[in-house]
Amino acid sequence: MNAFTKRLLNYFLIGIFAVIPIVIILKIIIFIKGMVSDLFSVVYGYADSYLYTMLFFTVSFFILVSIGRTIVEKGKPWIITIFDHIIDRIPFLNTIYRVLKKVIAMFSSRDQEIAKDIVYVEYPKDGVWMAAYVTNRFEDKYVLFIPTSPNPTSGFTVIVDKEKVVKSAMNIEEVTSLIVSVGVDFNKVAEVKKLP
Template sequence: MLQHIKQLSEYFLIGVLAILPIVIVIEVVLLLKDLIAGTFFSVYGYVDSYLFTSILFAVIVVALSYIGYSLVQRRRSIIISTADLLVEKIPLINTIYRVSKKVIAMFSGGGEGNKREVVYIEYPKNDIWVPAYVTNRKGEWYVLFVPTSPNPTSGFTVVMHESKVVKSALNIEEVTSFIVSVGSDFPKADEVTRLPH
């Protein structure tokens, strides 16, 4: 009897873990739906007109699509450039804005220039290797963000000499998946055989 209960609880746990990604996606969709509906009815509460509110939302969708199109086609948008100029003149807000843009650009693979690198560093001691995002580089020095599992947005920032890092073939998406899955999703696992030991 005890063996059957143990096996049932094991199957139950495996079932919960299997359905968890679906539940997370559903929760994100419901959150977005509530956000959009809440905003829509909030605007409607001010103007008391479904037609005006619908037109306003259509204009916002077209404007956001145009901004996305401009960024993909020309690598810049007049709307974003104008917002950058305006925000740059406001003390404190300009720092928050600039930093948040850089962080978003790092995780989206965009930004000033190029594909972001991923490296391995020895942490917390020798012969223990962890992946890190290269956030900046000055000469032979790397500025690295070392994420923690399972939440890749938490972690710490370090500055290391290039002789102390080992370059990885993983991209940002792959290393993020590796961190979120607590190592179970490791697309280029064979590269660990090339780490010094």
């Protein structure tokens, strides 16, 4: 392969890697737009009026703002408490609903009871260090979620002794950025030097 072809392929790869984040963001925007369009079609198909459809979306927006404000200022509103009570009585759905709430609460800043520490753990073998989310604690044991790169939503859940982990100063955003960037966006060099 001559130098010109190598340079051409190199520029091509650099161009691909430069465009990938834009494509991912566009895919997310298109997905959300599709969901909103589908909802709009359902509401418009039922009401058969743009006025009623826009009224529905406006009222929905203000209801969600009100629920968010109530949660921040007073805690869970009664409507969500009633819904929780109903879902708790439905087998299978209650398990999925409970787990989803815990996962969302772990990543939100308002629930301080859920552990949100970031640690390093030797996984899958000694001498190989991975960043992990602490999702729960039981006395001297930690339940960890070890995400895989570049998709932080897939990974492994492990239980380890607390002596086997090394605390990190990273927050959830920083560790997620580390995982998604496959290590490119990582500025905790001092922490890495301290790992045994």
